Amino acid sequence: MQFYLLSSIKFNNFIVNNKSIIIFKIHQFLKMDISAILDQIFQLPQESKKNLLLTTNLVCYPKGHIILKAGKVESSIYFIKKGIVRAYIDEDNSDATFWFGKEGETIISMKSYVENQNGYENIELLEDCELYELKTADLDRLFNSDIHIANWGRKFAERELIKTEERLISKLFKNASERYIDLLKNNPELIQRIQLGHIASYLGITQVSLSRIRAELK
Amino acid sequence: MQFYLLSSIKFNNFIVNNKSIIIFKIHQFLKMDISAILDQIFQLPQESKKNLLLTTNLVCYPKGHIILKAGKVESSIYFIKKGIVRAYIDEDNSDATFWFGKEGETIISMKSYVENQNGYENIELLEDCELYELKTADLDRLFNSDIHIANWGRKFAERELIKTEERLISKLFKNASERYIDLLKNNPELIQRIQLGHIASYLGITQVSLSRIRAELK
DNA sequence: TGCTTTTTTTATCATTTGTTAAATTTATTC
């Protein structure tokens, strides 16, 4: 067995030399398989779950890939097995991030799906991703033939609605610093995994403002 | 037939005497019956619609009534036949309005309904209201027994989600003036029917800021 | 009608957030 001794390594902004005892905080983000993803939305009967599972299909795309494009009607939704993504709207000369999705979450353009109109959001993969793809045509067929799946879809939309309403309320009535602290508390992985420019946009402030807030918290 | 002649009446901030030709802008907000309300969410088959109709019950409450209270699990939802309401969160010494409902819309505490937890919002009637009440227990029974109603409920949540997400994006990336102009364009009745303090809160600004914005637009 | 209360506006000053540009740090590439 061979040991590689480093004279010093940089870890979480601290320089730690090789004589220190290092307690590693493992940043391992576990994969989430399709069965667990479906279950967390709503526990389906075996038969229904099987039908839903049979229509999904594992696909992989690299970091940077745009999996869902503004200005078109999308024909698939995706469940995230591994990786992290952002939804953003094209602005004049920058872009505006309004949602992040990580393992277990669902990528869908609601506007496009529900209203059969062009969606307004792009979805970009911020890491290499493994996704379960589900065709909206298959999903519609299942919604119309299986009451459990219909209620599973209802629960999904209801839960997303609560999350979105809570973010709206937070943005309406809290200041930028409070919103950042809330994010730090409730979603620390996002801040670890996503660059601060996107985080700032998600909080509805500029990157410079976020940097100032972070400096004040030190 | 008898005529009542008024020497002058006050109308839309203008004093108009009885010799003037008055072009009335009728502020008549039509009642919306339950059948039309259900249809606008999703066209149900006759049989399903009948089942849903049979479980609703018309109730009336006066302006100022709090029909849904924070800190409890609610057992009913309501469809608005006539009137206008606001959802708000109690703050230290004021309150924060984050949603308005008018004819055709649905009053529900999603948090309370979906998670069976205490809701965070109060809902106050801003006018005398006529509402169709629907017990959540009945609704659950229908969701689990009628696939069309389950999909109707899914569509409802999906549509609400889109509206809420659009408001979030608007609050994240537009300034107060733009948001006010959007509201003026897309929901002029709200500004006519609701006092500006509540409108300001809904836009996520103070009443004083809204007043300033209105002055600039003159 | 006149009185009282509530809502809205106006004014002044404080605070927060945005803008621009440069410096620094971190990541990427050859």
Place this chain on the structure above:
DNA sequence: GAATAAATTTAACAAATGATAAAAAAAGCA
């Protein structure tokens, strides 16, 4: 590992929004 590019921080000033108080207007009521 050095060079380059990208991300983040810092600084200085501008603009937007908040807080408080007072004035004006509108609404409610006896």
